[in-house]
Amino acid sequence: MRKKPVRKKQTALVAAGTALFVSACYTASAQQSPPPEPDAELPVAAAGSTAEPVREGSVRAADLLAATRSCKQVSRGKYRTDDGARADIPVCATRGAVFWKADMDIDCDGREGKACNRRTDPLFQPTTAFQQSDGRQLDAENLPYVVVPGASRRWDHTEHDVTGGTVAAVIHRDRVQYAVVGDTGPTDLIGEASYATARALGINPDPQRGGAGPDVTYILFKGPKAQPIENHRAAVARGDELARRLVSQN
Template sequence: MRVQSLTLAAAAAAALLATAPVVLSTTSTTGSPGSPAAPAREGSVQAADLLARLQGCDPVSHGRYRSDDGTRAEIPVCGIPGAVHWTADMDIDCDGRAGPLCNSRTDPLFSESTAFTQSDGRYLSAETLPYIVVPAPSDIWNFREHGIGPGSVAVVIYRDRVQYAVVGDTGPQDIIGEASYATAAGLGIRPDPRGGGTPSGVTYLVFKNARVSPVQDHAAAVATGERLARALLGDG
């Protein structure tokens, strides 16, 4: 029965997700600067259900990624109808607009810019906006060829927690597994850019052709991510 239900879920997801881009236009923004709130479950989709749906890997990358400099390239980007996913570590991205938690004093590798910007042209705030980092396009994998770009909706899964996010920055061409301070905090992962993060066990799911606008509207990312995650599980 489990195999049959997953087959039906995949068919339903393919029908719903293989559509024109989803763009939500709103005017709200994320919370005010400061320490992110204590982890709270977003939505009702369960981490275990998503992980069961993402078992196995049909690679869409032409090679594999490293989790960090000096490690072996062992991480593929996998494809399912309407989405891509990978499981890796989580390094902490504290780049972008400086605040009390992310700045040149708290992060020795701090950069004032992110690859993508808010609707007002300012760089993203890693400490307030949950976003993930995708590898810069290369011969290994080009995220743009899979309907992914700034504001693409993502779901990040760690243990029993689910955090909705957007694609907000790019990283090295050969390394994968990084997300913003706010994403880590939402998952209960230590968000300190100096030695925070976790070495393994984080699953990143990114939906194709599904973006929110403005990119900083986290409420829109949650609503869209929850709807698409339910569709992926056959509950939509």
């Protein structure tokens, strides 16, 4: 479950004692080995790499953005991207999908690894809202997943056929990354995805200093899910099919 009431990139705003604690944790993490290379099956590129990422699917980012240009708001209210920010992000709907445009904070929760643990992420939690088919927690380092706001009066994702394994297309600039819904967060905040999602999009995945500004589009497709949730190839195949269907309707 997402636990970031204050965006980690803005830790300068927290109390001095907390800032010292975060600084100490970051120093300790810098002494570790570099984050592991992406899983061989994941079409991702390390943040900062000059190499082009492997293209996911056949639908261009521009076509997906055009299909979600108009917003029919389905949330009863709007969301904040960070604690203290203005609530100005609606959840919108189009045929076969819901979507929003927000920032990206980094979710490192779930299975502990070299890049995601209590030393690299002082707010690390060892659980995710949804689990793998074998009962294990999701692996934020290697599984592209997105976080949805917890169900509330403002918006209940389950009423729109969105739950664990729902396939998402995440767009940043000219890149498209398919992912699954893997975690839930606070009921008033929006805009977060796993370490692996950020890395694949060329966004700094560091859980403390990484993330992106408010130019990330999240499209969550209703209907068939990726099965099992941890199978990224299934998410890409399903996502490309649903993305082609979405753009063809617009």
